[in-house]
Structure formats: structure tokens, C-alpha cells
Amino acid sequence: MEVDSVAGRDVVVNAQDMELEYDDSVEVMGAYDPATSALRPSFPALSAQDAAGGKNDFRRVRVPAHRYTPLKNDWPNIMKPIVEHLHLQIRMNTKTRCIELKNSEHTLDAGALQKGADFVQAYMMGFEVQDAVALLRLEDLFIDTFEVNDVKMLKGDHLSRAIGRVAGQDGKTKYAVENATRTRIVLADQKIHILGSFANIKLARDAICSLIMGAPPGKVYNKMRTVASRMNERF
Incomplete structure (x- = not known):
């Protein structure tokens, strides 16, 4: 119990009641930890789009003229790992002759966009799709x-x-x-x-x-x- 002075008058303040009111008014996100008798903060993981401040980052990879025909034949094999595993958006821009990659709301890994760009760039250099896919699966390549x-x-x-x-x-x-x-x-x-x-x-x-x-x-x-x-x- 504390005594406070307001306008020349002494007012009795119950600190315990104030603490209970504060606890009821604040909503705490977390899980109870019996070991420490405290609440552990629990926050959902940010998607790549949220981590970038809500902006959609994108990459462009230029397609050389001699890779047009192989790209048409291998397009389903290139698109599948990028869409299903990295959860990126991909399209071929025929005007600029570039492959464009963009984050989506389902993209979880912040480095997925760069991995996808490296994968496409490796294919444009002349590597087979099954060889270039290793860049997505392994970190030290x-x-x-x-x-x-x-x-x-x-x-x-x-x-x-x-x-x-x-x-x-x-x-x-x-x-x-x-x-x-x-x-x-x-x-x-x-x-x-x-x-x-x-x-x-x-x-x-x-x-x-x-x-x-x-x-x-x-x-x-x-x-x-x-x-x-x-x-x-x-x-």
C-alpha cells in the first residue's frame, strides 16, 4: 500500500490491485514454461515478403539466344522446383527476353529468391537441369x-x-x-x-x-x- 498526494490530499493507493488490473488489461502472446514459471514469447515466423517490408523483391535473368530452344523444352522441369520447393513466382518475359522471379506470400525462406536466380543462371550457362538443381538442395556448391x-x-x-x-x-x-x-x-x-x-x-x-x-x-x-x-x- 502506498500513499500519494493529489491536490494537497492524501490518497491511498493499493499497488496489488493496480498490478492485477494491469495483468488483466495486457494480452501476452506466448507459452507457459514450468521450468522458469514464466511466459515464453511465441511469434509466428515472418515470410520472405514480410521480412522485406511488404515489398515483392524480384530478379531478372537474361536468356541467351542459343538457350531459347532448350528453355522451351525444359521449361516444366525448371518451373517445378522453383514453384513447389522455393514457393516463388516465375515467368518468361518475351519482350525483354528475361526470366523474372518474384517472392510470393507463400515464400518462407528469405534466400529463396537468390537461390532460384542462381539455379536459372546455371541453366543459362549450359548446365543440365538435374545438375543445376543441386544448387537448390546443397549449400556449399x-x-x-x-x-x-x-x-x-x-x-x-x-x-x-x-x-x-x-x-x-x-x-x-x-x-x-x-x-x-x-x-x-x-x-x-x-x-x-x-x-x-x-x-x-x-x-x-x-x-x-x-x-x-x-x-x-x-x-x-x-x-x-x-x-x-x-x-x-x-x-
Whole structure:
């Protein structure tokens, strides 16, 4: 019990009654925790749209001319993981020739939009849909891109032969590097794209650089066998 002075008069205030009135007037969201005899706050998870302040973020991925026909054939396979797993909205804008991705009210993961953009961008680089989908399922996958001229300045027939050494007859050398390092490689003219984990990308890049510099494929094969055996022992 406390005594307060109002306009020169003493007024008796019951603190316990005030506390009870306060408890009745305030609605507390939470669950009772018997261990601490207190209410634990319980708030619903924010959707990606709410986390962005109610705005609909979007991404645009440009479609190269040589990927139009493959995109038409693989469109259902591209759309399914983006809509069903990431809960994003996707459409092909034929005027700007871009694929547009946008958050929706059902999108829960704040990073889903960037994952979807990386997945579509990987497909535009030339990776197969089943390989690019790994970017959505695994967190430690990256794409490394470099050009042949970044390794060695080559022109004319020398450049063509270097690209041929990386690919091999019927793609044999490329497949050998992929299987040994557990990566996926795309040869797009002078550009080389590698999809995989950080350590595996480094192994594949070293092998490709050796081929560009003029190393015999047989020597690279032997090194890849050693690398593959070490990786099998590690796992």
C-alpha cells in the first residue's frame, strides 16, 4: 500500500490491485514454461515478403539466344522446383527476353529468391537441369567461370587445340575430370564453367589449366586417378 498526494490530499493507493488490473488489461502472446514459471514469447515466423517490408523483391535473368530452344523444352522441369520447393513466382518475359522471379506470400525462406536466380543462371550457362538443381538442395556448391586466355594467351589454331585438349575425343577428357573431381564442367567457346564445392572446383581448375598449358592428357589422367583414389579414401 502506498500513499500519494493529489491536490494537497492524501490518497491511498493499493499497488496489488493496480498490478492485477494491469495483468488483466495486457494480452501476452506466448507459452507457459514450468521450468522458469514464466511466459515464453511465441511469434509466428515472418515470410520472405514480410521480412522485406511488404515489398515483392524480384530478379531478372537474361536468356541467351542459343538457350531459347532448350528453355522451351525444359521449361516444366525448371518451373517445378522453383514453384513447389522455393514457393516463388516465375515467368518468361518475351519482350525483354528475361526470366523474372518474384517472392510470393507463400515464400518462407528469405534466400529463396537468390537461390532460384542462381539455379536459372546455371541453366543459362549450359548446365543440365538435374545438375543445376543441386544448387537448390546443397549449400556449399558454387560456380567458377574463367576463360582460356586467363590461363594462357592463345589465338587461332592454338586456341582451338587448347579447347580440344580440355574436351578430349568425344568429351572423354572432360568426363574424366568431372568424375574424378565430382564436378560438372561446361565448355562454352572460350569460357569454362565449373559447378561443385570449393575444394573440388580447385582440383578441376588445376587439371584444366594443365591441359591448356599443353600437358599431355595421359599425364592428367594419371593425376586424376590419384586424386579420385584420395577422395574415395576421404569419404
